[in-house]
Amino acid sequence: xxxxxxLPVATTTLPRLRYGALLTMMAMSFLLVTAEFxxxxxxxxxxxxxxxxxxxxxxxxxxxxxxxxIVAPTIGxxxxxxxxxxxxxxxxxxxxxxxxxxxxxxxxxxxxxxxxLLGAALSGFWAMSITVAAKIAGPERLGKAVMFxxxxxxxxxxxxxxxxxxxxxxMDWRAVFGFATVVTLLLAVALRMxxxxxxxxxxxxxxxxxGTLRLPGIGLGVAGHVLVVLGHFLAFTYIRLALxxxxxxxxxxxxxxxxxxxxxxxxxxxxxxxVIGVVIDRTYRLLAVVSPIVIALGVLVAIAAxxxxxxxxxxxxxxxxxxxxxxxxxxxxxxxxxxxxxxxxGSIVVVGFQxxxxxxxxxxxxxxxxxxxxxxxxxxAGMLVIGAVLFGASNRAGARG
Numbered sequence: 001x002x003x004x005x006x007l008p009v010a011t012t013t014l015p016r017l018r019y020g021a022l023l024t025m026m027a028m029s030f031l032l033v034t035a036e037f038x039x040x041x042x043x044x045x046x047x048x049x050x051x052x053x054x055x056x057x058x059x060x061x062x063x064x065x066x067x068x069x070i071v072a073p074t075i076g077x078x079x080x081x082x083x084x085x086x087x088x089x090x091x092x093x094x095x096x097x098x099x100x101x102x103x104x105x106x107x108x109x110x111x112x113x114x115x116x117l118l119g120a121a122l123s124g125f126w127a128m129s130i131t132v133a134a135k136i137a138g139p140e141r142l143g144k145a146v147m148f149x150x151x152x153x154x155x156x157x158x159x160x161x162x163x164x165x166x167x168x169x170x171m172d173w174r175a176v177f178g179f180a181t182v183v184t185l186l187l188a189v190a191l192r193m194x195x196x197x198x199x200x201x202x203x204x205x206x207x208x209x210x211g212t213l214r215l216p217g218i219g220l221g222v223a224g225h226v227l228v229v230l231g232h233f234l235a236f237t238y239i240r241l242a243l244x245x246x247x248x249x250x251x252x253x254x255x256x257x258x259x260x261x262x263x264x265x266x267x268x269x270x271x272x273x274x275v276i277g278v279v280i281d282r283t284y285r286l287l288a289v290v291s292p293i294v295i296a297l298g299v300l301v302a303i304a305a306x307x308x309x310x311x312x313x314x315x316x317x318x319x320x321x322x323x324x325x326x327x328x329x330x331x332x333x334x335x336x337x338x339x340x341x342x343x344x345x346g347s348i349v350v351v352g353f354q355x356x357x358x359x360x361x362x363x364x365x366x367x368x369x370x371x372x373x374x375x376x377x378x379x380x381a382g383m384l385v386i387g388a389v390l391f392g393a394s395n396r397a398g399a400r401g
Contacts, residue, residue, distance in 0.1 A: 033160060039058070040058075067119025073351055360380075
């Protein structure tokens with residue numbers, strides 16, 4: 001009698017996912033992006049306190065984006081050997097110092113100096129977070145890990161400003177930045193304790209970034225991405241000024257109603273993330289065109305329906321619904337259109353995002369001081385529509401390529 005021993009079956013057991021590390025990165029992403037855009041929600045308070053115009057105060061957002069624009073594509077090359085865990089911790093500490101400077105700054109130049117530091121910290125964190133996420137989750141679950149960081153960014157875009165404005169009503173805007181200082185410091189400690197060691201790897205070169213832009217349709221899509229973000233932030237950076245125009249029965253709405261409208265924007269973003277996240281892989285081409293157009297309509301209604309608070313609320317909800325998921329849409333576009341150049345594609349997305357924010361705050365400041373908030377919103381809607389057209393052209397060029 002012969003017996004045949006059963007063949008061993010190879011099983012692959014994935015290591016336990018470090019949810020504590022991922023949640024800490026999500027919280028850090030949320031706080032960094034909230035700090036970046038918080039000035040838009042308390043713009044008039046900052047301008048009055050420091051003694052400048054709202055347009056000048058809006059440059060706090062512009063200089064943050066300028067610093068990020070420089071840092072995003074270069075930080076990996078500038079620090080080629082630094083452990084990426086240590087790099088993220090240093091970025092968190094830089095953001096801590098930035099928030100502390102803003103909380104106590106008596107003048108606009110010092111405010112802007114603090115915001116430059118924040119821009120460097122934010123883009124450095126964004127640029128390296130995907131590498132750290134890959135180390136935490138492994139290649140089999142990279143998408144799940146990256147989702148946490150993206151969720152923190154999306155939530156900050158739609159909820160960070162409303163939360164900051166609500167806190168500023170309880171404290172004041174300087175106390176809000178002081179509170180952010182403490183929380184950011186605690187998160188820096190948590191990152192050091194919870195993140196795994198991530199040895200530095202080779203970073204994408206500038207030649208790789210340029211070569212990626214030359215792929216069929218990619219340059220058009222990146223230009224569309226920049227214009228979509230530019231159009232949104234032309235309006236969103238100065239949203240407080242737009243909402244202060246809203247009136248009911250001939251009387252301006254109060255601060256509480258403004259907070260409600262901002263909260264509706266945030267609620268729309270939460271719902272949009274859930275809904276669009278379910279269908280994104282199948283519909284990213286369509287959403288890259290449809291979303292900017294719908295956002296443009298929301299922007300136009302928000303500025304044109306100043307005598308109908310409920311209609312402005314609906315517009316804010318729809319606007320938040322579609323823009324909150326824009327980072328998800330454009331990153332999915334990168335994943336499908338350049339799967340072998342994810343690092344380069346991700347860097348280009350960050351650079352485009354920061355370039356658009358910088359232009360929005362800078363150009364928007366000149367427009368709002370020179371022509372008023374209505375013109376700012378009209379120009380923003382126009383940029384969104386042009387961005388949609390370019391993404392449509394990008395899809396056709398990509399299909400031919």
